[in-house]
Amino acid sequence: MKHLNSLNAAAFAAALLAAPTLWAATAPTALGLAPTTSVAADDDEDEKEDEWHLVAGGDVYTGTGAVLRGASILIKNGLIHEIGYDLFVPEGAGETDVSGYRVYPGLIALGATSRVTTGRFAAEDPTWAIDPLSDPDEWMTSFEDEDLDLPTVDQDGFKSRYIDSYDPFSPYMTLALANGITACEQSGAAFKLRRDGIEGVVMNEDTSTNFNMRGGSARQRTRDGFAGAAKYLRDMATWERRGKPKDDEPSTRGVDTNSLRVLRNELDATFFADDRLTLLAIARLAQDYGFRPIVQGCRExxxxxxxxxxxxxxxxxxxxxxxxxxxxxxxESGSSIENAAILHRSGCQIAVRTPSASIDTSGIAGRDLLSLSLQAGYAIRGGLDEEVALAAITLVPARVLGIDHRVGSIEVGKDADLLVTRGDILHYETLVDLAFVMGKIAYDKNKELYYAHLQPHQIAADLEADAAAESEDGSEADDADGDTDGDADESGDDD
Amino acid sequence: MLFPSIVLGATVALAGSIDASTTEAVATPNLFALRVGTAETISHGTIPNAVILIENGRIVMVGEDLPIERGIPTFDFPDAVVMPGMVGSRSRLGLDGRAGTDITPELSAAFELEPGAKVFGDVLELGVTTLGLYPAGGGIPGVGIAVRTKGSTFEEMLLAEPTNLSMYISSNESAKKLIEKGFELVDKYMEDVAKEREKFDKAVEKEKDKKKKEEMVFTPPVPDEKALPMLRLVTGELRAVIGMRKAADYLHLMDVIGEREFDWDVQANLTDDGDFFYIADRLGAAGRRMIVNPSITLHPGTRRERNLPKELHEAGCKLAFVPESDSVGGFRDLRADVATLVRYGLDRQVGLRALTLEGAEVIGMADQLGSIDAGKFANLLLFDGDPLEAGTELLGVMLDGDFVAGDLAD
Structure with missing residues (x-):
């Protein structure tokens, strides 16, 4: 049977020619050939209006030590624009009144399973388009293809399989947000838990590299790697001082690339270790070569x-x-409840992780990712300062992941990833009422089904009541300055 | 089986309305009128005491209590409800083929068709008069065809080819790459055209003879058969049906297609834990047509029931229904499943439309079938009551003006 498509190919080309208007309409938009496309895109960006939102009147626990009672946070396009009192709020800004509530920076979970951003409660079947009964071979091989998906990084930044399988509607993500987690480490990459899109969700995927210091031979190999890298850097410095003579540039042959990147401060070095001797070896290696190690475990x-x-x-x-x-x-040996407190007193930065990295509605309660804030509470029980315990699940894990310039505390310029709670976030009775991610409400306890029945918050109810009142009395909503305070000329006072 | 309550005209020798109490098969002449208790026209609501004038297998006129010209044979079904034949817009019935996950837009479901397969007759008995068949495989497996559910040869069955281009997206890198590569075929052809154009312009510049210069015509290169369906897509001649499983797939699809504009519908299998409600507003704002199974599903991680088709419709989506299982049994349950959705709040007319006219839109044949309108094929279903009512019997299936299934058929 001859296919109709091929018969019509010539006719199609002719039709293309006969319809220049269609051609013109198609080419720039759909095919991106015309140079005008990029110009148009730029224009769009200029015209795009800024999005403002005010989180008003909460007790703001900034995560850097300061607590601002009854303060407001002004968010511009997902970033924290201003924190303080009596802020000038631009016309058209959204507002969430959280007076009487606390505002915390979003929590950051280390070592989460990949389920958080990809999973579904229902079994995943990547081969749904293929019928296993009629196509058993294809069905089998399609699984193998999935495993071969290796991460790739393109020039635009981070674009990898992580983002290509990101599911902002994953129920696990809802659960994570419900427990205050707004960013997490997953398969070695740092993710933002965004619920409204997939743009920019991978914040960093090249944060650290693992070194092994367990056992004599591994220790020797790691030390040799750093020694070789240090020698290379010394040789380079000498060579540069000599005016970079030709033919004499030090060779990178045999130099351990990862050690070199650590010494150049391009990459963090992570060690998994629990016993005293290995920890000592790591500490001395780091002191000898002048870098700050990330130590995972650290039981003794x-x-x-x-x-x-x-x-x-x-x-x-x-x-x-x-x-x-x-x-x-x-x-001395074994674990201590005072571990975190003692290490902190000695000058270490502490990040707290959960015993289990999984996340589920049917896991062991109190041990998985859903109990992150509870784990920090245990460190307090061992003598850690409360402020430091908060940093142990916010700012320090952000540093571990190399994303502390964006998240981990409530500071001007950082992402507006905020939690609204009624009580102390580290208290076991406290539930997250609202979670903002990039300035947008990503979780509302009253609206999601998981914890809606537990101590429903009044924030949304107040909002709805306000909206209802406004619609009854339309004049109130429309001051000349666009807000509802009755002050019509305040916008003139500002620039 | 006898249906004594049905009054129908069997003898066409007598002019005008016939009041013969027979349940014999009905042989329809070339020109005749059908008078029924109720007509669900789909396009313009429900008409009581409707008269449908049919000539040469097409509907000529529809209206309430239309006067019938003397001499035109009339078939009276005063208690019957008539609706358009159902359109199974996405099916693989009667197709026999296997394919991997690849970019093969040049392939057609026609290659796999087994004309006259028994299964077509089976679904015709259930009221499916038109099927939109799609090719096997993932990625971009090829174009679909539209067929009548009757006929022993390809030519007898074929209604349209190609109807639409199938594509599949899921939330992983390889699926996204396949779609991206499909559109790269378009980019490559456009580059070829630009190159040829450049050559042509140079040739025109070189030509000194004015007359010859004016006679020169630019001929774009003939696209290869792989690129052709993709090109048709971007020029608006063909639409795509994009299969996806969950809301996130839609976001990843938007990530792949970016600024490209073309017409496309979404095919989604609604399952428990389905989460399309998260993007219902986005789909609705775009007026997207959702080809889905009419099923009540559960909210993820809970036992709470959701009527997703209703939610999608209320958000602004168009709905076309396909059976939950693409089989004869699936089509048997189809009306009952839609009835359940209606019971749970879906608009009844939307439910009927999703079985007929929207399916016709999916296969690009809405001007030919899918509703009871002048000019369309006389593909009609005669019921003894509300088509969505469980106890209702399908009395007859009319295809191109002939009763071909049910007790009214030969």
Whole structure:
């Protein structure tokens, strides 16, 4: 049977020619060939109106130490524009009145499973378009293809399989947001938990590299790597001082690239270690070569806290770790509830992680990602300062992921990732009422089904009541300055 | 089986209305009138005491209590409800083929068709008069065809080819790449055209003879068969049906197609934990047509029931229904499933329209079928009551003006 398409190919070309208007209409928009396209896009950007939103009247726990009672946060296009009192609010700005509530920076979860941004409660079937009964071979191979999807980074920045499988509507994401997590580490990349789109959700995917210091030979190899990298940097410096003579540039042959990047401060070095001796070795390596290690685990860190502190370590720990001391050892060993507090006193930065990185409605309650703030509470029980415990699930994990310039605290210029709660975020009874991500409400406890029945908040109800009152009395809504305070000329006072 | 309550005219020798109490098969002449208790026209509502004038397999006139010219044979069904034949706009019935996940827009469902397969007769008995068939495979597997559900040869069955181009998107890199590569075929052809144009312009410049210069005509290169359906898409000659499973797939699709503009419908299998309600407002704002199964589903992670088709419709989407399972059994349950949605709040007319006219839109044949309107094929279903009522019987299926299934058929 001859296919009709091929028969009509010549006719199509002729039709193309005969319809110049269609041609002209199609070419620039659909095919992006005409130079006018980019100009048009720029124009669009200029015309795009700024989006303003005010989170008004809450007690703002900035995460940097300061608490501003009854302060407001003005958000412009998803970023924190201003924090303070009596802010000038531009016309048309949205407002969420959270007076009587607390406002915290969004929490950041380290080591989450990939489910958070991709999962569904229902079983995933990537091969839905293929019928397994009629196409058993194809059905099988389609699974293999999925595994071969390797991350790629293009010139525009981060574009990888992580973003290509991101699901802003994943129920796990709702659960994570319900427990205050607005960003998480997943498969080595830092994700923003956005619910309204997929643009810019991967914040960093090249944050750190792992080194192994467990066991004598591994320790020697790692040390040799750093020694070689340090020698190369010394040789480079000498060569540069000599005016970069030709033919004499030091060779990178045999130099460990990862060690080199760490010493050049391009990449963080992560070590997984729990026992005293390995932790000591890491601390000394870091001191010798002058970098700040990220130490994951760190169960016996409290024993060698001074050395880790001197190395300026960022410690990622689980405050609820339980292991007994070794009665035959001459040294102290095992876990301590005071681990986080002691390490912090010695100069380490503390990030808290959960015992289990999974997330589910049917997991072991109190141990998975949904209990992040609770874990920080355990560190307080061990003597850690409350402020530091908050930083341990906000600012310090942001530093660990290299995204602290964007998230981790409430500061002007940072992403407006905010939590609204009725009580202390670290208290076990506190539930997240609202979560803002990039200035937009990504989670509203009253509207999602998971916790709606527990202590419903009054924020949205107030908003709805306001809206109803306004619609009854239309004149109130339309001051000359666009707000509802009755002051018609305040906009003239400002620039 | 006998239906004594039905009054119909069997003898066409007598002119005018016939009041013969027979349940024999009805042989329709070339020109005749059908008088029914109720007509669900789809395009302009419900008409009581409707008269439908049919000539040469097409509807000529529809109206309430139209006067029938002396001499035109009339068939009276005073208790019957008539609606257009159902359009199964996305089906693989009677197709036999397998394909991988690839970019093959040049392939057609016609290659897989087994004309006269028994299954077509089976769904015709259930009131499906038109099927939109689509090719096997993932990625961009090819173009679909529209067929009558009767006929023993390809030519007898074929209504239209191509109807639409199938594509599949899901939230992963490989699926997105396939769609991107499909559109790269368009870009490449456009580059070829630009190059040829440049050559042509140079040739025109070189030509010194004024007369010859005026006679020169630019001929764009003939696109290869792979690129052709993609080009048709961007020029608006062909529409696409894009299959997706969840709301996030839509966002990833928008990420891939970016600024490109073309007509497309969404095909989605609504399952429990389906989450299209998250993007209902975006789909609705675009007036997107959703080809879905008429099923009540559960809110993700809960046992709370949702009427997603209703929500999508209220957001502004158009709806076309396909059975939950693409099989004879699926088509058997189709009307009952729609009835359930109507019971749970979907507008009844929207439900009927989703079975007929919107399906015709999907296969680009809305000017030919899908509603009871002058000029359209006389594809009609005769029921003894409300088509969505569980106890209602399908008395007869008319295809191109002939009763071809049901007790009224030969």
């Amino acid at each position: 860190g409290w024993i060698v806290a001074d050395e880790l502190g001197r190395a300026g370590a960022l410690v990622v720990l689980d405050p609820r770790e339980r292991s007994w001391n070794d009665p035959e050892s001459l040294y």
